[in-house]
Amino acid sequence: MAGENPNFQNTDPPTVLVHRFPTFDFPPGNRLSTQFHLLDPITSPPTSPVLLHSIRALLCIGPVPVTPETLNRLPSLQIIVGSSAGVDHIDLTECSRRNIAVTNAGSAFSEDTADYAVALLFGVLRRLPAGDRYVRDGFWPVNGDFPLGFKLGAKRVGILGLGSIGSEVAKRLAAFGCSIAYFSRKKKTSVLFPYYENAIDLAANSDVLIVCCALNDETHHIVNKDVMVALGKEGVIINVGRGPLVDEKQLVEFLVRGELGGAGLDVFENEPNVPKELLERDNVVLSPHCSVATPESFEALQDVIIANLKAFFSNKPLVSPVQKD
Numbered sequence: 001m002a003g004e005n006p007n008f009q010n011t012d013p014p015t016v017l018v019h020r021f022p023t024f025d026f027p028p029g030n031r032l033s034t035q036f037h038l039l040d041p042i043t044s045p046p047t048s049p050v051l052l053h054s055i056r057a058l059l060c061i062g063p064v065p066v067t068p069e070t071l072n073r074l075p076s077l078q079i080i081v082g083s084s085a086g087v088d089h090i091d092l093t094e095c096s097r098r099n100i101a102v103t104n105a106g107s108a109f110s111e112d113t114a115d116y117a118v119a120l121l122f123g124v125l126r127r128l129p130a131g132d133r134y135v136r137d138g139f140w141p142v143n144g145d146f147p148l149g150f151k152l153g154a155k156r157v158g159i160l161g162l163g164s165i166g167s168e169v170a171k172r173l174a175a176f177g178c179s180i181a182y183f184s185r186k187k188k189t190s191v192l193f194p195y196y197e198n199a200i201d202l203a204a205n206s207d208v209l210i211v212c213c214a215l216n217d218e219t220h221h222i223v224n225k226d227v228m229v230a231l232g233k234e235g236v237i238i239n240v241g242r243g244p245l246v247d248e249k250q251l252v253e254f255l256v257r258g259e260l261g262g263a264g265l266d267v268f269e270n271e272p273n274v275p276k277e278l279l280e281r282d283n284v285v286l287s288p289h290c291s292v293a294t295p296e297s298f299e300a301l302q303d304v305i306i307a308n309l310k311a312f313f314s315n316k317p318l319v320s321p322v323q324k325d
């Protein structure tokens, strides 16, 4: 009830503290500032410690870390609204200990990210960027035919993480005639795709692995040397999740030794740095962590952020809470 909620006792919009790197700004067309009083220490410093003590809601823009030190400065904090699907930059254990709710981008990015995973897969199998370079660099008239690519249809696709993004990937690739299997934290009772109990078994029964699970202690380097061996020489790895889900050093070695068929990578272990060995390889498609980056996704993201903040300030259930388990 509004009467019980200090934020609705006056007509001022509720205050939300913004937490971001100076280089990460709101996407264009920010609708949040019309509904909330956004306190952004980067554009209007300094923020007094007294004010910080009263802050109940924090809005994280991008992957800016939320550490115990961040939380120590905000003793009244009750909610952290994240703007990304992955929340590995937020110390969830500490938030749960302090009873601070955390929300993420929900499914705002899922369709665009799934499209992008498919695009990377096409890029690798049909050598799209390599073909583009071949034409632009003038090799076509000189060398003639371009090497064959590989058909997408009928590939056995293993999805690591059948959440909101993984389910969209499955839908798309099933429509291309691929068979789908998955590994997730738990078998999904509502899903008919074959489930494997670990990443190695999934890889052993797949031609392509699509990595779209959350990064946490259990999934760090979930695609390791053993998974790469199981996937085999023709296998392709697509990563639209987080760089550290894949052991990048091993991935480079497998690709250099010809023990993997290729990789499509939107994320890296040490962004924005990309291992130089990958730059030289035509069976690798690289992109700068941008699978979510469309105006449509950012519009949808604002809807989710606004819905979460409104729900919080009116004591209603959050729209996209992140569970720490």
Ligand SMILES: O=CC(=O)O
Binding pocket: 083, 084, 085, 086, 087, 105, 109, 292
């Ligand atoms: O990488 C982007 C996201 O997690 O939303």
